[in-house]
Amino acid sequence: MKTPAYAAPAAKAPLAPFTVERREPGAHEVLIDIKYCGVCHSDIHQARDEWGGSIFPMVPGHEIVGVVAKVGNAVSRWNAGDVVGVGCFVDSCRHCEACRAGEEQFCSEGMSVTYNGYERSGGKLDRSRPTYGGYSTRITVDENYVLRIPAGIPLDRAAPLLCAGITTYSPLRHFGVEAGDKIAVVGLGGLGHMAVKIAKAMGAHVTVLSHSESKRDDARRLGADDFLVTKDETVFTQHAGRFDFILDTISAQHDYNAYLGLLRRDGTMVLVGVPDPTPVHAFSLIGGRKRLAGSLIGGIRETQEMLDFCAAHGVASDIELIPIQQINQAYERMIKGDVRYRFVIDIASLGKAA
């Protein structure tokens, strides 16, 4: 099925109209009409081959929300008309320890990521079948890798939950953040703004640490209890030992040691951004038996749990809805940090253009 899309033809080229072939759903597959697709900063990194190994032409997009158009004849869980989502991966090996534990994001054979990766044939990654993401009008996905979007979340504002939502929900949940915990969110961007909303919904006392004063009002509006400007280095001594948990969403390089000093004894700081390698002083961890950890999206089961949690707590992303024709300008604005807090593509605009 010829399907309108937008693709990066090469690392240095802007995104432009493109056509992808989508397959008729197999016995266990679902064909989805895409309504909205969020724009993740990793779309830019990959479309510009900043991490290396990119596959071109590339149709980015892994924050997909749509409606089931058609299901394979063995599919019982999904019906045409269901409102569904697809996140950062569309398949995995299904038999490794991680997959069996419902932690498909750590599949030992590697996930089939939603774009810039490969579909599977007979369970194995098939390098003749690249994946194409959500900057397109439809996608065919295995029924087990589809999420249900609960009623009550506006669909455009639900899309970023599929990556930014689960990336922040999973570490908060996995590392045991509880009501009353004092947590800090470092950086108030696409990830950080979701972290604030979700942590508040969990009942935590949330402090935003941001480089500049400019986001103070937003932080409060999003639900933060406190806001600290890290440009003022006295913050790190004045608030030493204050937090039970720190979620560090910054991708630019910064001094982990300074932030580790803000943790109480036995506190944990979790990285979800990927700065360049950063020096860690052993004393930053030894003094207070602290932990520096990382977290990567979440499995299918936990992603569904996150969506249900967000629906129950009225949590959704703050977005700017754009037609796909503005995607290259949106990328430029994101690089400048000029988005509050996630661009979401209205895929109807693509249908018209194609």
Place this chain on the structure above:
Amino acid sequence: MKTPAYAAPAAKAPLAPFTVERREPGAHEVLIDIKYCGVCHSDIHQARDEWGGSIFPMVPGHEIVGVVAKVGNAVSRWNAGDVVGVGCFVDSCRHCEACRAGEEQFCSEGMSVTYNGYERSGGKLDRSRPTYGGYSTRITVDENYVLRIPAGIPLDRAAPLLCAGITTYSPLRHFGVEAGDKIAVVGLGGLGHMAVKIAKAMGAHVTVLSHSESKRDDARRLGADDFLVTKDETVFTQHAGRFDFILDTISAQHDYNAYLGLLRRDGTMVLVGVPDPTPVHAFSLIGGRKRLAGSLIGGIRETQEMLDFCAAHGVASDIELIPIQQINQAYERMIKGDVRYRFVIDIASLGKAA
């Protein structure tokens, strides 16, 4: 009470005979005749002022084993003739959250370390009263900071448990190492050799990672199940994802990322050595939701637990017993890694010399 000792008179000077004044035990204090004192690498760092802020003259030594000579009139737990130990600290504030939790090593006002620190007056650190350590024939210590050496551990081989023992026992226990866990001990020195013995006694499957082949036989003799030479870099790919837990005892700089790659998903690597700041790649933690943590000795309660554990499992340190007159040569040998695995000073040699 004038007490024979050995002291470093200044940062650049060798240790030499010295006399310290020990007080008569107060109501809640215990006077200990010191029999043995282990030699920790941190004795060298501090005697040479390599960490800065050293207090001279300095009598090092925080792996102290001896016999109670006299107790204060309010002491009920200890009697003359009891075999006891003193570890890395002799007092703490006693009222902060850490002290109340029995984690005095993280005292928010700072421990009174056994040497190169200060006694307390009215609960506060008193900078007019430096502490002097175990390179001496006796010491007066508060009853609450004294450990019981259980019967069955040779006293000279018990001394290093007070620092090297608890430094390795505490993270193994705190981070939940259990029978059957696959653990790695990085570095086979004073700390590493205790880690192997204690982890084996806990029932773990223990692999030693060492830079060179030379310690393979020792590792096996100490109880290790496997031995990997890290000079061969293929070790890091061949054994990727193998370990549940890594205890990293190395103080020389090394690549944390390489070792983090050896952890399974959700595994933890704990630093007990203090190399120079070392770059950490966020991907090393994010890929597998891994944790890099630190640990610092242990509290009094846990140190007693460790001593009882070692006695129950027949665990003691492998030592070279020396007269104190050889301390400067011992330091030189330790710097070259030429000790298997801990020098212990026979304090009787000091009595004779004084």
